[in-house]
Amino acid sequence: MNEPPLIAVIEDEEHLAQGLVFNLQAEGYRTYQEADGDAALAWLLDPTQHADLVVLDCMLPGSDGFTIVRAMREAQRYTPVLMLTARSRPEDILEGLEAGADDYLPKPFDLSILLVRIKSLLRRTAWQRNATPTASEQTQSSEYAFNHRTIRFDALELAAPNRTTNLTVMEADLLRYLTEREGQIVSRKEILEQVWRVHEDTDTRAIDNFIVRLRRYIEDDPANPQHLITVRGIGYRFVANPT
Known part of the structure; x- marks a missing residue:
């Protein structure tokens, strides 16, 4: 039986991180949580570890989110990254996308929107891995x-x-x-x-x-x-x- 996707939550606001982990686990996902950017980067680049998706805050102690996603892409780690940006600042959004993030969500955000974005990114990854996509996936491919x-x-x-x-x-x-x-x-x-x-x-x-x-x-x-x-x-x- 396949394990549910593992989502890495890299967020230093404790109450937000705990809320994300609680709700993601309630949706059936496995989670990894980290608040420090340097520790998160080491885990994400560790070849013995694997996340199916990363929810990544742009502002972190240690390495910030932009540094983390750049390092992942330079290391040819193409795990989907959903970046959380502060105050909807366009410069944060653009820097995250330029660094290699796959999507972004400005804070504060609605939980239902976050879950939809996560499901969408995971579905794209599933299409990539699935040799026999469903009829609806074939239509969209x-x-x-x-x-x-x-x-x-x-x-x-x-x-x-x-x-x-x-x-x-x-x-x-x-x-x-x-x-x-x-x-x-x-x-x-x-x-x-x-x-x-x-x-x-x-x-x-x-x-x-x-x-x-x-x-x-x-x-x-x-x-x-x-x-x-x-x-x-x-x-x-x-x-x-x-x-």
Whole structure:
């Protein structure tokens, strides 16, 4: 019999952490709890440990949440990360997504929303591992092929001739948004609002950094992009078959 998913709760506000653990266990999940960022990072990078999902506060003693998620991705640990951000600050949200978080939730949050976000991220991971998805999952799954590369959106990976790259949910979502609008100019503001759900005026440099990372995945020469083109002063355009 398969064990229920293990969710790591990395949160230093004791009452909030205890409430999260209590409710997650009530939903049938197993939990690991840590309040210190350095200890949490050591556990998350320990090859003998495994979490199915991480609920991660951005502000922690020791290593903060941004440092933790960056270190996880650099170590090729692609466990889904739901980041908790303080006071809905756009800069926290953008820094978390740029670092490699898969989703975010501003504090204070509704418990039911948190549980829905967790189930959604776990479902995406299950699609990746499940060789025989259900009919509804098959309907939602999709691929996009170009230049000898295939983006497998629901598997969260990009297959190229010499390697397969794991994607975060946000990376896959942005690639899906761009490829569905192939040839069209997509503004930075549109990406903020439609992909990242940030509805405030804020610095868009995090998007530019995000695009730089995506170019490393999809371009033959990332310094001379042919597919993910910058439209100066506006945003980006995805071109599947450049002439």
